[in-house]
Every structure is written in C-alpha cells, then in structure tokens.
Amino acid sequence: MFRDVTFGQYYPKNSFVHNMDARIKLVLCLLFMVGIFFVQSYVGFALVTVFLMVVILASKVPLKSILKSVKGIVVLLILTAMLNIFFTKSGNVLVSWWIFTITDEGLIYASKMLLRLVYLVIGSSVLTLTTTPVDLTHAIERLLAPLKVIKFPVHDLALIMSLTLSFIPSLIDETDRIIRAQKARGADFDTGNLFQRAKAFVPILIPLLVGGFRRAEELANAMNSRCYEGATNRTQMRVMKLSWRDLVASLVCIIVFGGIIVVYAMKATWQPILPWMYF
Amino acid sequence: MSKSPVVAPQIDEKVAIYANNLNFVYNPKSPFEKHALKDISLSINKGEFVAIVGHTGSGKTTFVQHLNALVRHQSGDLFVAGLNLADKKLDLKKLRGSVGMVFQYPEYQLFADTVLEDVAFGPRNFGVAREDAYKLAKNALETVGLDFEQIKSKSPFDLSGGEKRRVALAGVLAMKPQILVLDEPTAGLDPQGKREILSLVKSINKQNDITVVMVSHDMNEVYENADRVIVFRDGGVVYDLPPRQLFKLEDQIVSMNLEIPQMAQFTNALEKQGIVLPDDCITVDQIFDALCQLKGGSNV
Numbered sequence: 001m002f003r004d005v006t007f008g009q010y011y012p013k014n015s016f017v018h019n020m021d022a023r024i025k026l027v028l029c030l031l032f033m034v035g036i037f038f039v040q041s042y043v044g045f046a047l048v049t050v051f052l053m054v055v056i057l058a059s060k061v062p063l064k065s066i067l068k069s070v071k072g073i074v075v076l077l078i079l080t081a082m083l084n085i086f087f088t089k090s091g092n093v094l095v096s097w098w099i100f101t102i103t104d105e106g107l108i109y110a111s112k113m114l115l116r117l118v119y120l121v122i123g124s125s126v127l128t129l130t131t132t133p134v135d136l137t138h139a140i141e142r143l144l145a146p147l148k149v150i151k152f153p154v155h156d157l158a159l160i161m162s163l164t165l166s167f168i169p170s171l172i173d174e175t176d177r178i179i180r181a182q183k184a185r186g187a188d189f190d191t192g193n194l195f196q197r198a199k200a201f202v203p204i205l206i207p208l209l210v211g212g213f214r215r216a217e218e219l220a221n222a223m224n225s226r227c228y229e230g231a232t233n234r235t236q237m238r239v240m241k242l243s244w245r246d247l248v249a250s251l252v253c254i255i256v257f258g259g260i261i262v263v264y265a266m267k268a269t270w271q272p273i274l275p276w277m278y279f
Numbered sequence: 280m281s282k283s284p285v286v287a288p289q290i291d292e293k294v295a296i297y298a299n300n301l302n303f304v305y306n307p308k309s310p311f312e313k314h315a316l317k318d319i320s321l322s323i324n325k326g327e328f329v330a331i332v333g334h335t336g337s338g339k340t341t342f343v344q345h346l347n348a349l350v351r352h353q354s355g356d357l358f359v360a361g362l363n364l365a366d367k368k369l370d371l372k373k374l375r376g377s378v379g380m381v382f383q384y385p386e387y388q389l390f391a392d393t394v395l396e397d398v399a400f401g402p403r404n405f406g407v408a409r410e411d412a413y414k415l416a417k418n419a420l421e422t423v424g425l426d427f428e429q430i431k432s433k434s435p436f437d438l439s440g441g442e443k444r445r446v447a448l449a450g451v452l453a454m455k456p457q458i459l460v461l462d463e464p465t466a467g468l469d470p471q472g473k474r475e476i477l478s479l480v481k482s483i484n485k486q487n488d489i490t491v492v493m494v495s496h497d498m499n500e501v502y503e504n505a506d507r508v509i510v511f512r513d514g515g516v517v518y519d520l521p522p523r524q525l526f527k528l529e530d531q532i533v534s535m536n537l538e539i540p541q542m543a544q545f546t547n548a549l550e551k552q553g554i555v556l557p558d559d560c561i562t563v564d565q566i567f568d569a570l571c572q573l574k575g576g577s578n579v
Contacts, residue, residue: 184380186404206390
C-alpha cells in the first residue's frame with residue numbers, strides 16, 4: 001500500500017556518479033540549483049539539458065526512476081505555469097478573455113520557469129538516487145563542520161537526520177501492519193464523507209505515534225547503554241576520500257555553471273555596450 | 280488446472296475453511312515476482328484447533344491473511360465460513376466479522392482512550408449499537424480473564440504487556456467470530472503469560488466452539504494444544520497430520536529446520552526402546568500415567 005512512497009530513494013549501481021564523493025556531489029548539486037536560475041537564453045537551456053543528459057548517462061540510473069520524482073511535483077508545476085501565464089502582462093496579446101490575458105512573453109516565461117523547476121527536481125533526485133542516505137548525512141555533517149566554531153551542534157543534527165531516514169522503512173512496515181490489523185477489526189477507510197474518512201485514520205495514527213515513541217525510547221536506551229556520547233572526538237567508520245572523479249566532475253560543473261553565472265553578470269553590466277551578446 | 284467442484288464445502292456444514300489448489304503470486308510479472316502459495320489444498324472443520332507451522336517465508340502468513348481477504352484471492356478455490364472468497368462481490372464486512380484475526384504483537388494496534396472503547400471498536404465497525412457493543416466488550420473482557428469493572432475505563436497504554444495482549448484479544452473476540460486466526464499469539468511473552476494465553480485460546484476453542492487456526496514457531500505449544508498440524512514449506516503444504524503422528528517423523532521435521540517438541544522427543548526415544556505409548560500421550564501427566572499403567576502399578 002505504501003510501497004510507492006519511496007520515490008527518490010537510493011538506486012544501487014556502480015557508476016561514475018555513484019562513486020563520487022558525497023560532499024562534492026552535494027556541493028555541485030547546490031551549484032547546479034543556483035546556476036539554473038541564472039540561465040536565461042535558449043542556448044543556456046540547451047547547454048544545461050546536455051549537461052543533465054550526460055550526468056544521467058554517467059549515473060546509469062534509468063530515466064524512468066528519475067522522471068518518477070518529477071511526477072511528484074506535477075501539481076506544483078501546473079500551478080506555477082498558470083500563475084506565470086496569467087500574470088505576465090507584457091508582450092503581444094494572444095488570447096484575451098474576461099480578466100485573463102495570455103501573451104507570448106507570458107508563455108515563454110512560463111515554459112522557462114517550468115523547465116527550471118523540472119531540471120531542479122531532476123538534479124536533486126540524481127543526488128538522492130546515487131547517494132545513500134548515510135553518505136549524504138555524513139557529507140552534510142562534514143560540510144557543516146565549520147559551524148562547530150560557533151557551538152552549532154553539527155554532529156547531533158546529522159545524527160537526527162540519519163536516524164530519521166533509517167526510521168522511515170520501519171515506520172512504513174508498521175503502518176502497513178496496523179492498517180491490516182484495524183481492517184481485520186472491520187475498520188473502513190474507503191467509504192463515508194471526508195470527515196468520516198479523516199476520523200477513520202485515528203486508529204492508525206495513534207498506534208503509529210505510540211510505536212514511534214516506543215522505538216525512539218528503545219533506541220535511546222540502546223545508545224545510552226553503549227555509553228554513546230555525541231560529538232566528542234568520534235572517528236568515522238567510512239572515511240571520505242576525494243578521487244579523480246571528483247576533480248573531473250567539479251571542473252565540468254564549475255566551467256558550465258560558473259560560465260553561466262559569469263555570462264549573466266557580464267550581460268547585466270555590458271549588454272548596453274555590446275548588444276550582440278547572446279547568452 | 281482442472282475445474283474443481285466449487286459447491287463441495289457448502290454442502291458439508293461441518294467445514295469452516297476449505298482451500299483447493301489455492302495459488303498466490305506477489306508482484307506478478309515483475310522482477311520481484313514471488314510465488315508465495317503453490318496449490319494449497321486443505322480443509323479445516325468447525326471447532327477444530329489447527330496449528331500452522333513452517334519456516335519464515337514458507338507462505339503461512341500469506342495463507343492466513345487470505346482467510347479474511349487482507350490478501351486478496353488470486354486463483355484456486357477458497358471458502359471461509361461459508362463465503363466464497365473467489366467471489367468478486369464478496370461481502371468483506373461479513374467475512375471479517377466471521378473471521379477474527381489476531382496479529383503478531385496485537386497490543387500494538389490498541390488506540391482508544393479506554394479499554395472499553397477499544398474492545399468495542401470491532402463490533403461498532405460492524406454496525407452494532409453502542410450499548411450492545413459495550414455488552415459484547417464486557418463479555419469478551421471477561422472471557423479473557425480480566426476484571427471488567429476495574430479495567431474498563433483505564434487507558435490501554437497504562438496496562439502491562441500481558442494485559443494489553445488480553446485486551447487486544449478481547450477486541451477480536453468481541454466481534455463474535457466463528458473462526459479465530461492467531462499469528463504467533465505468545466511471541467514475546469514470559470512462560471507464565473504464554474501458558475495463560477494458550478489455555479485461554481484452548482478454552483475459547485472448546486467452550487465457545489470457535490474454530491482456531493494458530494500460526495506458531497513454538498513446537499511445544501503446538502504439540503500440546505493443536506488437534507492437527509499443517510506444515511508449510513516453500514508455499515506448499517507438506518504435512519497435514521495430528522501432532523503425535525507428525526512429530527514421529529523426526530528426520531523429516533529436523534530437515535525442515537523445525538524442532539521436535541520435548542515430549543515428542545521423549546516418547547519417540549521410548550518407542551525406539553520398544554516402549555510404545557498410546558497415541559493420546561501428549562503431556563507430561565498423560566505420559567506419566569501411561570508409563571505407570573505399563574508398569575502395572577497404580578496411578579500415583
């Protein structure tokens with residue numbers, strides 16, 4: 001019943017992207033996310049598309065699994081597109097009805113925005129599909145390490161994150177079990193009005209919450225009984241190492257997105273002087 | 280597969296559960312395809328106490344969940360409590376009201392503010408009026424040996440482990456099922472709690488004439504309680520015998536990674552020495568009495 005919730009989860013493969021250092025992947029992903037909002041022209045979009053295709057090929061993750069995550073935000077996409085289409089008033093009017101007007105600029109702007117969002121989701125799902133949650137939290141911990149100087153509990157934060165992630169599968173299983181148990185007692189989740197249906201979930205949510213607290217307490221006891229102590233001089237079981245892959249990927253990303261940002265900045269300052277600049 | 284007579288179990292009033300060539304495949308036509316049940320054919324009579332045993336992944340849980348359509352029937356015949364589970368328009372409420380299912384660790388399904396409300400949840404779902412549901416709850420709580428007046432307005436989360444499990448069991452019994460299906464009812468209980476739950480199930484079976492199907496890993500409790508043991512392996516039924524006969528097949532049982540109950544080991548060892556006890560010698564007391572009689576002495 002809840003098996004299909006697992007979109008964007010780690011897809012085990014042995015590929016260039018999988019074998020990259022999680023820290024680098026995370027940073028490059030952030031660079032990609034920022035860079036994509038600086039892309040304005042068609043040439044720029046073409047460049048990003050080629051870049052994404054290369055990344056996906058290098059990750060060996062089937063396109064189907066990647067597009068699944070786009071499916072999750074379809075509603076958001078439609079809403080964004082509508083807002084952009086209807087609220088852009090500049091440009092040549094194509095259709096006009098009541099208070100709605102559609103202009104050519106609106107359409108272009110909306111499709112660019114749509115493309116950016118889709119690419120954003122694809123980019124981040126490549127990250128989560130090729131990196132195990134454990135590696136990801138380690139990477140976050142390492143990247144946030146400088147914040148320790150200002151007494152920010154980086155280690156605890158990373159621990160909370162990795163525990164949260166590791167609880168998800170067992171909570172899904174538990175939900176499944178509770179639903180079955182209540183169904184066996186005649187609980188009905190599929191009929192009745194909205195209010196009745198919402199009420200029907202109480203017998204699931206309460207045992208689930210109680211179970212969650214129980215697990216949390218058991219885990220806390222298990223950690224205490226092993227004398228777990230947060231951040232004090234812990235070493236990592238998996239030491240993260242940079243390799244040639246990270247160097248190559250970083251260079252490519254920096255050239256592509258650094259270039260895009262530089263061109264954007266240049267365009268803003270120089271376009272009045274050099275109107276032929278296309279990017 | 281030949282078409283089997285689908286009316287057979289309805290004619291025989293005594294049959295509670297009837298399966299013929301029942302098959303089930305998880306995730307058919309996908310890389311995760313798993314043939315969980317293969318040509319299961321069995322029949323369980325009303326009032327019987329049947330144990331289902333087998334290694335993890337042998338298909339016993341899948342089979343048991345078929346019995347009240349938590350896992351939907353795919354192919355073959357399956358009749359439970361007079362209902363045809365292959366029927367597309369199957370009355371799920373009626374089926375689930377007739378087949379009470381007690382899951383592993385049933386206390387984790389408790390949710391209501393008070394014990395009374397929780398136990399009445401089942402009957403209320405089946406459209407029983409509030410007052411009547413409370414009466415059913417009272418009966419059920421008394422059946423499982425709890426003091427109704429003392430416990431009814433407590434929160435189910437404040438009870439002890441054993442009490443919680445009794446309350447959960449009462450929650451299923453309150454639906455007045457004809458068939459009671461239990462999935463490892465004694466898991467995680469101490470020996471005392473195990474004995475109590477088992478004798479409770481046994482008395483529900485004998486006094487209220489409810490058919491009991493119990494999945495268990497503990498061969499000792501199977502041996503002492505069940506009228507019949509059905510052994511599942513790799514999705515199929517390999518043995519369907521009374522416990523005494525089954526556990527005489529020591530080599531076969533051990534080869535399936537199942538244990539021989541202690542008392543069966545004892546009687547089997549005696550038999551190898553030429554001391555043959557009657558077939559109804561299951562418990563320590565029965566064996567003791569039989570041995571005394573063999574000796575020609577009096578039953579001390």
